[in-house]
Amino acid sequence: MKFLRVFTCLLFVFLSRLTYANNDTLKLKQFADSLFIVGNYFEASVYYQKLDFFLIGENEKNKAKLSAANANKILKQYDNAINILNAISLNDVHDSLIYEVKYQCALLNYLKNDFLQVEVYLNQLNYLVSDSNYTSKSWILQALNLNEQYKWQAAKEKLLMLNSRLHKNDSVLYKRVRKEIDGMYAMNQLPKLKSASKAIKMSSLIPGLGQCYTKNYGEGIASFISVASSVGIMAVGIVFQFYFTGIATGNMLLGKFYLGGIKRSEFLAEKYNYTIAKSFNQDLKLRIKQQFIP
Numbered sequence: 001m002k003f004l005r006v007f008t009c010l011l012f013v014f015l016s017r018l019t020y021a022n023n024d025t026l027k028l029k030q031f032a033d034s035l036f037i038v039g040n041y042f043e044a045s046v047y048y049q050k051l052d053f054f055l056i057g058e059n060e061k062n063k064a065k066l067s068a069a070n071a072n073k074i075l076k077q078y079d080n081a082i083n084i085l086n087a088i089s090l091n092d093v094h095d096s097l098i099y100e101v102k103y104q105c106a107l108l109n110y111l112k113n114d115f116l117q118v119e120v121y122l123n124q125l126n127y128l129v130s131d132s133n134y135t136s137k138s139w140i141l142q143a144l145n146l147n148e149q150y151k152w153q154a155a156k157e158k159l160l161m162l163n164s165r166l167h168k169n170d171s172v173l174y175k176r177v178r179k180e181i182d183g184m185y186a187m188n189q190l191p192k193l194k195s196a197s198k199a200i201k202m203s204s205l206i207p208g209l210g211q212c213y214t215k216n217y218g219e220g221i222a223s224f225i226s227v228a229s230s231v232g233i234m235a236v237g238i239v240f241q242f243y244f245t246g247i248a249t250g251n252m253l254l255g256k257f258y259l260g261g262i263k264r265s266e267f268l269a270e271k272y273n274y275t276i277a278k279s280f281n282q283d284l285k286l287r288i289k290q291q292f293i294p
Contacts, residue, residue: 025054029064036071045071049084062088062097069104078108090128099125099134106138110145118145136165140292147281150193150273155284156185162292177291184287191276196269203265210265214272223261 032047048068055061065088072081085101085108106121122142129135139162146155159181167174183189194214203210208224211217 025051025060028054032067036067041071041074044068045075045080058089062093066100066104073104073108073111076111078112082108095129095131095134098128099131099137102128103138103141106141106145110141110148113148115145115148119149136162140288143288144285147284148277150191150277152185152190156181159184159288159292166292180287180291184284189280191273191280193273193277194269196266196273199265199269200262203262207261210262211268214265214268216268219264219268223264 028047028051032044032051035041035044035047045068048064048071052061052064052068055064065084069081069084072078072084082105085105088097088101090098090101102121102125106118106125109115109117109121118141122138122145125138126135139158143155143158143162146152146158160178163174163177163181167177199210199213201210202213203223206224208220208222211220211223
């Protein structure tokens with residue numbers, strides 16, 4: 001009996017899908033497109049996914065998925081868009097589709113600030129796509145992503161490669177853009193970052209020194225005083241023979257302030273780097289767009 005119910009349901013789905021595909025998929029696509037055009041992106045996404053379900057041809061189904069993913073991207077539903085794109089089969093397909101899927105997944109992760117995942121998808125793109133006419137289109141995104149990881153020299157190399165490819169037949173334009181790229185990444189222009197490991201070592205050696213290294217002098221002084229006070233409590237307890245109370249209290253405070261200060265110095269170094277690099281990278285992004293995006 002259970003088998004019969006399952007078989008009946010599957011048969012109904014198959015027949016309804018076949019009937020729908022033959023008669024109404026064009027109207028459904030036109031309706032989804034009309035929703036997208038007027039800005040009803042959520043509803044358009046729903047209907048594109050419905051269209052994907054009823055379509056038979058793999059090529060048409062992929063187009064529906066791409067449209068649904070695009071609608072979700074506009075809505076900033078980046079994870080939904082990535083999941084839709086990852087449902088597209090890339091077996092025995094043209095490089096153009098592989099490029100579109102992997103590039104869009106990389107771009108969506110860039111928009112959600114997951115820069116390591118961007119690198120994963122770009123590596124997949126470079127591995128799976130053999131046509132350099134497609135892979136070179138991703139170099140701007142690669143450069144932007146490298147900037148966000150503070151790998152400015154590697155980003156510069158990508159832009160130089162792109163400049164050579166785009167302007168190989170125009171020496172005047174090539175030299176102008178090359179000069180602009182050199183100016184963007186001049187050594188005296190790059191942010192001077194703080195080393196998190198150095199901040200940890202400094203605070204381990206002298207409490208508060210790591211915070212001072214990241215230019216948080218007030219916190220550094222406060223950290224030093226806190227650790228010194230903890231040691232003082234232990235000393236006072238020993239002098240007045242409150243051994244257990246003095247040592248226990250001193251150890252508790254020392255562990256809190258000393259170890260906390262070390263972790264704090266690491267956090268402050270990373271915060272410092274993020275703050276100064278964010279402004280620099282934002283300026284780079286605008287200048288890169290001016291040079292390479294019409």
